[in-house]
Amino acid sequence: MTWLLFRVVRDRPGIINELSSVMLNYGINIRNIIGNSRALMIDVEDNVSSLLTGMDSIRDIEFVNAISGPIIPLSFSQRHFMTAIKTVLAQMGTEYVGRLLYRIGYEYARAVATEMSMGDPVSTISTYLYTATAYNRLAFKGLVIRNNEVRVEFEEPFDEELDTALTQGYIHGLINTALSRLHYINIEKINNIYRAVARYIESIEPI
Structure with a gap:
């Protein structure tokens, strides 16, 4: 396939x-x-x-x-998926479900990038951000890797109503796995563009 x-x-x-x-x-x-x-x-x-x-x-x-690879797509209605998640949030609590969604996104990206690596980190990260775009999970805008920093720009995350927990986990897991190093990641929204900035953990200066 x-x-x-x-x-x-x-x-x-x-x-x-x-x-x-x-x-x-x-x-x-x-x-x-x-x-x-x-x-x-x-x-x-x-x-x-x-x-x-x-x-x-x-x-x-x-x-x-x-x-x-054996990629078999699964489709979900965004509106109905979000309704289901909101119900779970009400029953189990925002903090717990947010952590769970983040971890699911992280482990999903790790599984994809590990099983089907594209050879080099830039190709791997770009490829699977474009697949996420094709799946309507986000709209990938750009990637820059420079020195100890990785920048990813995107818009329209499908889980924006839920503070983008699953999307953030996905991007974090993708960067860590593709580069084979742990990173701290910070994501902020400027106008309509989200910017994820990841830095090697050892490169972060103590506060």
Whole structure:
């Protein structure tokens, strides 16, 4: 099973039709398509090495990575999922559920990045933030790794109503696992953009 991951540089009518046409020309069967106006994931069942050259003819998309592995997507209605979480919050308490969601996000990212590493930290982090974008969990805007600091910018986290606990855990777990080092992470919102800043724990100066 191979998923092709694309960043949508500029959304326009016909992108999926053009992708389908190119794959048809190469005799490649599409089994599933997931995504939105920012990112697309396409599940194909054949060898795709020759296909990537043909993708260059499609405007306004950018190939990010090919992910090989047993990925079976699960879909949830955001509104109904949030309603369920709010019910659990009322029954079990905000602090406990917040910690639990954070840990679930962290361990999920760790499992993904460990089982299907993209080779280098930048590719791994970017790839799985774009997959999160295709799944409508957030909208990935940018990544910078410099010296002892990692910066991730994103918007529209699906759990914004719940203080983004699961999203924060996911980003934290992804950074720690991809870089194989523990980090302290701080996430703040400036206007409509969230900025996550992670620093190596040993690089944090004592207060």
